Amino acid sequence: MTGGGRAGEGAVALFRQRARSVPGRAALEYPGGRLTYAELDGRARALAAELALAGVRPGDTVGVTMERSPLLPVAVLALWTAGGAYVPLPASYPAARNRAVLREAGVRTVLTDREPDPDVLSGSAGDAVTCVRLTDRTLRAPARPPAPTAQPGHAAGPEDLAYVLHTSGSSGAPKGVRIPHRAVVNLACGLQHVYGDLDGARVLQFAPFTFDVWIWELAMSLLSGGTLVVPRADVPLHGPELSRILRELHISHLSGAASLVATLPEEEPIPVTTLTSGGEPLPEYLVRRWGGRVRLFNAYGPTEAGVCATMGRCRPGQGTPGIGHPLPGVSVHLLDERGTPVPDGEPGEVHIGGPGVGLGYLDRPAETRRHFVPDRFAADRPGRLLYRTGDLARRLPDGSYLFLGRIDAQLNVRGYRIEPGEVEAALLRHPDVTAAAVTATRGAPDGSVPPPGPDGPPPVGGTDRLTAYVQAAPGTTVTGAALRRHLAALLPAHLVPSSFVLVDRLPLTAHGKIDRTALAPPAVRRCTPQTRRDTTGPGRERDVAELVATVLGLAEVAPDDDFADLGATSLDMIRIQAAVTARWGTRLAAADLMDARTVRRLAALLDRTRNGARGAGTAPPGAARAPGHPLPAVRTVKGGFK
Template sequence: MGSAATRSAPPALDAVCRAAASGPDAAGSRAGTLLQVALAVAAGALARTDSVPVAARVGAGPWRRRDVDLASCRTLADAVRAAEGAAVVEVSGPAAGVAGVAWTDDGTPGSLTVRLGVDAPAAGRPGPVADMLCRVAEQVLADPDRPLSRVDLLGAADRARLAGWAGRDTAVPPVGAAELFARQARAHPAATALVYRDHEVSYADLEAQVDRLARHLVGLGVRPEVLVAVAVPRSVELVVALLAVLRAGGAYLPLDVTYPTERLGFMLDDARPPILLTTAANAVHPAWHDRPIRLVRLDDEGDSAAIDASASHPVSAGGGAPGDPMYVIYTSGSTGRPKGVVVTHAGVASLAATQAAAVGAGPGDRVLQWASVSFDAAFWDLSLALFAGATLVLADDDDLLPGPPLAETLTKHRITHATLPPAAVTALPEVPLLVGGTLISTGDVCTPAIVRRWGRRTRVINGYGPTETTVGATITGPLRPGGKLSVGRPFVNARIHLLDHLLRPVPPGASGEICIGGPGVARGYLNRPELTRERFLPDPFGPPGGRLYRSGDLGVWDDDGELHFLGRVDNQVKIRGFRIELGEVEAALRRHPAVDQAVAVARNEDPADRYVAAYVNPAPGARLDGAELRQHLRAALPEHMLPAAITVLDAFPVTPNGKIDRAALPDPLPATSADAPGSDRERLLCGLFAEVLGLASVGPRDNFFACGGHSIAAVRLVSRIRAELGADLPVRQVFEHPTPAGIAALLTD
C-alpha cells in the first residue's frame, strides 16, 4: 500500500534545501526536518493519526528517519520543535509503513520524490499526495504559527470539486411523516395501502384506523417530545400504531419482544415512555410487568371501546413539526450498553424526495416490509410505499427468512420493490425473482456477484447510511454488471464530507471519515449528552446551527464524484446487515464473574457467512464453560449479536507494545461432542449439520447455533434436509429443536 510521485519543489522549500545542502551541515538536517514535518502532517491527515514514522533525504545525503508525534502540537512551529527533539536514525531507505520524501539536487530546480507507505490514495493516483505535501511544506515555511487544524491541504480546484460532490440544496416542503402519509390517503383513497397475509387495507381504511388511534393517544397526553413504546408483531396493527403515534405528534420507540428482558428493560428505563402499545399476548411480557407504563392493548375489547370513545379529541393530520422527534431506535453501544438515536421529522421530506427520484415507487407497486421494526430500515420500507401511494406488503417472520421462504413471499405477493441486506440476497435461490422490479441493497457491502446475478433482469440500487441519519445518506442509480460498485451520491439535501482526524477535508482520491450533514442528521443520542457532543459536531461547512455527524466509516470519492465505502475506523462491524459494536459484546462477556479479559472479532468476509467470534481469558482460579457463557450472553444481547463461537484462551497473543494482537488470535473451533448417533437418521442429520456449519463433525446433541449457525445457515440446513430426506421442515423448527437428535425426533413423529 502506498504511492510515489516526483514534482518540482515549491520555490521557498527549494531555496531552504539548497542552502542547507551546501552549508556547513552537509547532511542538511534542517532541510530534512522541514521535509519530515511537512510529510508528517500530510501523511497523518491521510492515515488519520498523530504519530507518523517519516524518513527524509536531502540531496545525496543519507536517509534519516524519525517518529514525529503531533498529538501535543498546536501549531506547525510546535511540530518542527517536536521533530527536532525526536531521535534520528540513519536508514537505507523508507521501510514499509514509513512515509518518505527526498529532495534531489541535480543542478536544476530541486524536485521532491514522495513515497507514502501509509493509507494513500488509489494506486496510480499519487499526484494529489505530492501536491498536498508541497502545499503543507510551503505553509511550514511561510506561516509557522498556523494551527495544525487550519493547515490547508487542498488547492482551489480540489476544493471546488469536493464542494460539488458533497451535495446540493433542493427545495422540498418542510412537512413531517404524518402529513406525507395523509397526502397519499387523500390522493388515493381506494388504492390498497397494506397487505398482510390475505388481508388488504385501502388507504382510506388505513387513514381511518390511524386517525381513530391517534385521537386516543392525544387524549392520553401524547404530544411532541412524548415517546410511545410499540411492541406489536408484524401486522396491520403495527403500521396503524406507528402512524398513529406520528399523527398524534409523538415519537415511537419500537420494542422487539424476542429481545432479552434485560435489554428491553434497559431501553424502557432509559427512554421512559409513558405509554406502550401492544397486544394481549405481549401484554404479560416481564420487561414491562413492574414498570410504571400504561398499556394499550390494540386487540382488547375494553381498550378498543376506550379508543372509540376518544373520537372527540382533536388531532392534526400533519403530526409533528420538522424539529420534533419521529422515532428513537436503539443501536449497539461501544460502552457496553445500547444507545437510543433520536431522529426528527426534519429529514423525512428529503428522504421521500430521494426515494421518488432514485427508486420511483408509486401507485400499483408493491413494496416488501422486510426489516424488523426495531431497525430504521423498517421506516425506509414504510415510507417507500406509503409516502408514494404504493402498497406495503407485510409477512410473518417465518415467511421472510432468507432462502426459499423469502423467495416464495416475493413471488406470492408479486413484490416489485424489496430492500434487503446482501446476506439475505445471497441466500435467495437461483430462480427468477423481482423480474423487472427493483432490488435495493443496503445495510452492508454490496458485492459484484449480486450485481452480476441480479442486474440483467432487475434494477439493482445500492445505498448507505447509519441509523444516526434519517435512514440513509447516499444512494446509487441502477448498477450494471461489470460496472463500478459505489454507494452513490448524497440524498436530497444531505451533505457528505470526507475528513481527516482533525476534521479537515482530504484531497480527492484519498480516504477519509464519512461525515454527514443536512436536515436528515439525527438530534443525537437520548440521555447521552457527552456522546452526542462527541459524534454530532457543529457543521463548519453548512449554515449556522447545522450539525455534522461523524460516522466512523471510511470512504473515498472516485473521479465521477461517487462515494465508495471502505470500512470502519473503530471496533464496529456489520453482520448480515446488523450493526454491532464489538465493544458491547466484550463488555457483556466481561460482566461474567469468571471472565478476566474478553475480545470479539469479525470472521469471514463473505457477507452471508460473516460472524462474531469471541475469545475469553478466565479470571484467576476460575473455570470457564462455553455453554454457561452463551446462556449469560443470551440474557443481555439479542440473537444477532451473539458470538457464533466462544474460545477460551489461557493467554491472549500480544503485540510488542503489550496490546492484544487481534490478528494473531487463532481460528475459532466450536466445541462439538463425541457422542455417537443413536440411529441412521441421526447419523445423516449430524452429517448435514456438519456440512452446513463447515465442521469436521457434529454430535447428535450439539446445538446448531452454539456451533456457529445463524438464520441464513438454518435455511440452508432445511434445504439440505428436504433434498436428502424429502421432509418439508419449517425453518422455525430448527430454532425450536436445534440439535440433530431433536430434528430426528420431529421427523420420526
C-alpha cells in the same frame, strides 16, 4: 429543507397528501384484509384520539412492543398524529435491556398487541407506565371523529422527534439515536427521486421494527403512494420461503441486506422489479446474479443519518459495487483526521450532512458532541450538523463513492452495527470471566478464510460471525454453552457470538491493550469417519452430522446437540436447508427445519419426508396456495383498546 425534502412538513402531512390524492388505493394489505389510504388515515386519527385520552402529549416518547403486524403502521401513524415518537421495545429482547431503554427514553406509555411484560414495566421510574393494548378491532372499526382533547391538528412537524432507535454502544450499554421527521420526509422524497414513480409499488414489510429499514419500507410505500404488504408473522422470510412469498403476494420492491439477497434461489422466478441491498457490503457475484434481471441498487447510510445517505444502480461488469451518489438534500464530505477534505480518489472519513442527520444521542451529550459536529460547509444554514460516521470511502471520478471499511473497532455482522465493547461488557458480568475480546471472523468449512471481492459467493458455512475470546478466572471452568445462556439473558440475539474461544490469556499490545490482530481464528476442521462413529448413531445420522458440522464449521456434532446452542444463525439454517436439498434432493420447509434442529430429529424428519409420511397438518415444502385463497386471518383478541 433542500433537495428532496419539503419544508415545513412532517411524515403525517406527507401521508395525508397521498390519502387525499388516492383515497381508494390499497395502502395496507395483510392476512385476511386490506385498508385503503382513506381508511388507514381514519384508523390512525381515531387511535391518535385514544392515545391523547390515555395521556400521550406532543413530544412524548412512547414504547411500542409489537412484532411484524398490520397494527404497526397504524400505531406509528397515530403516534405521529398525536405528536409522539416511538421507541421499540421488542418482546424478543431480554427484559433487562428493555427496562434500561424504557428508563433512558423516559417512556410513560407503551403500545402493545399482547399481555404487557411486568418484568419490563417494573423497571420504570416515577409514575406508573400506562399500557394501551391494540387488537384487530383497530383495523376493523370504522373511523370515529377525534375527541376534542386529542389535539388532532398537532400532527408532528419536521423538527419534532419521530423515533428513537437504540444501537449497540461502545460503553457497554445501548445508545438511543434521536431522529426527527425531516429525516423521514427527506428519505421518502429521495427514494422517489432514485426509484422514479412509486405509485402502486407493492413493498414487502420485511425488516424488524428495531431496524431502521422498517422506516425505509414505510417511506417507500405509505409516504409515496405504494402499498405496504404485511405477510403472516410466522412465515420465515428467507431463502425458498421468501421467494414463494414474493410470488404469492406479487411484491415489486424488496429491500434487505446482501446476506438476505444471497439466500434467494437463483433458479426460481420472482416478481420483484426493484431490489435494494444495504447494511453490509454488496459482493460482485450478487450483482452478476441479479443485476441483469432486476433494477439492483446498493444503498449506504447509518441510523444517525436517516437510514440512507447514498444509493447507486449496480449492473454486471462494472467491477466492485459502489455505494452510489448522495440522495437529494444530502451532502457527503470525505475528511482526513484534521477535518480537511481529501483529494478525489484518496480515502477519507465519511461525514454526512443535510436534513437526514439526527438530533444526537439520548442523554449522551459528550458522545453527541464527538459524532455530531458543526457543518462548516453549510455556512448559510446556521446550526446544521455533520455526522461523523467512522466509515472510510473514496470518491470516484463520476462523483459516486466506494465504501472501504471502518476506522474504529465497530463491526458489521449480517447488516447489524455492533460495538464489541457492549458484548465484552456483558461477558465480564459473568462471575468466572476475567477478560474478553469480541471480533468478527469469517470461516470456511476447511478452516480457511474465503477470498474477498468478486471471486464468487462464500462457501457453505463461510459467513461473518461474532467470535468471543474469553479468559476465565484461575481454577474455574467456563463452557461456550454457559456463556451463550448468560449473554442471551442480557443481549438481543444478534449480539450473542456464534463461537466462543477459551484462552489462558488474551494477547496484549506493548501499551497493555488487547491485541485483536493476534487473536487466532477459531480452529475448524472437517469431521473424520472415526469422529462421526463416536458422536452419532448409524446410517442417516452419520451423514446428517457430517453435513451439519461442515455447514457450521465444527469438528463434530452430537446427535442431540441443538443447532442454536452450537451458534447456528438463521443464515446457517438456510445453508443447512440448501445443503440437504443438494445432498438428497429433499426440500424441507423452513418451519420444519427449525423444529428439527438436532441431528437425530433432522435425520428422522428426512426419513419421514422421503417415505411420504410427513407430520399431520404440515404443508408440503414450498406449496403455494390456490389463486384467490386468502391468507389465514389475524388472531382476534377481544376488547379493542384496553
